Amino acid sequence: MGGNLETMEFGEARSALAWWLEAGVDTAVQDAPRNWLAPAKPAPAVAPSPEPVSNLAEPTSETLAELQQWLSSSVQLPLASATARRILPHGPEQAPVMLLSDSPALEDFTSGQPIGGVAWALALRMLAAIGLSGEQAYSASLSCFHSPGTRMTEAERKACADIARRHIALVKPQRLLLLGDGPCAAMLDKRLVQARGHVHKIEGVRTVATFHPRHLVNRPLDKALAWRDLLLLMEDES
Template sequence: MGGDDDHAEVAELRSALSWWLESGVDAATVDEPQDRLKPPSQRLPAAAPTVIEELPDNLELFRAWLREAQDVPFAGTGPRVLPAGPEQPAIMLITDMAAADSGSDQGPVAGDSWQLTQRMLRSVGIAAEQTYRASLSCFHHVAGLPKSKDLDACVTIARRHIGLVKPQRLLLLGDGAAMALLGKKVAAARGHVQKVEGVRTVATFHPTFLMNQPSQKDAAWADLLLLTEE
């Protein structure tokens, strides 16, 4: 019986197909109306990554470039937060981006985070006036910095920045800075002395993280001691 049913079904399908062909139907259709005269939509090209052609070769010109350039990576609509501190400092701090509460003249580590950082630095004999603060991006981004060619440009800029500042030591604050310059998150990078542009470097937790996770302050203290030991 099953074989007879199959043959009958095939015969019905052939009959229906013959009827459609005789009726002039020669293409499949869909339920929704289609505009077949409309030209195919064109996919917009992705935004071109920032191209860094030539960076200034002295710190004064470099900081002026950060202040005025319109094509810096990850440019945002908020205030442009510039680095702060002296040339050849005892320590240079780098975070991934300006803090949400940073004003244009406060530096990328500001507010309560900067107060906590100053207390930690004073405990190892480093004053605020001996500290240079910088970030991979001069702008704050709520979702953080995405992985892209622009991030590669930020790393190129940061390395030039370090070379021009000439710090005695470099402290990377948070996963963003550690990943960009060491290729590891803080959990994997901390506890070890690294070299970035020839500078003694340690990665540690961002002060904002420490304010939310005070149990990690001892670990950050150990990182700071490791960085500053002779």
């Protein structure tokens, strides 16, 4: 599944072409050939993440499986409460790309995954456009809770960022895509409008920010901008 256009199944190829057309792609060539699935170069050594500024949660998991178990059971998580609904991440370790989205919305909870409903359908088309299937991506939320009417405090946001950094370090993705304002604010201390168009490094991983697919469903004209972000994400590192 996934891969280059020569090995794509008909449905995947049609989905990719539909995304390209909506994003305004009008030519099938670039200045140089692009290997969409070329592995990213090994991440440079980075200094350990700073100590959490909040004592709301401090995961000490040594493996991804341990962290996932902690996420599924810990009552120390930010926003954990009797009314909060838990939505867990999914995907393979060392994924070609990790998607980090904002706190789940109702449609995500209904689908039982970090990005759900029509937003996930669009996310699949975006992934297909860069030669990847949904199964090849690791998908997670800044917070794994859906808590209606609840907004993150600054302390909760910082605690969630600490958890997300630990998550990224254990997943070891080749690339990271931040979806929406929430992850940009928590992970980069910037709004999406400031973060877009630049390559960032989080836990040594090449990182690009773009719109959440839910935004693109409501604002389809921004798909062309999102396509530029995907191209930037998949560029070979020099």
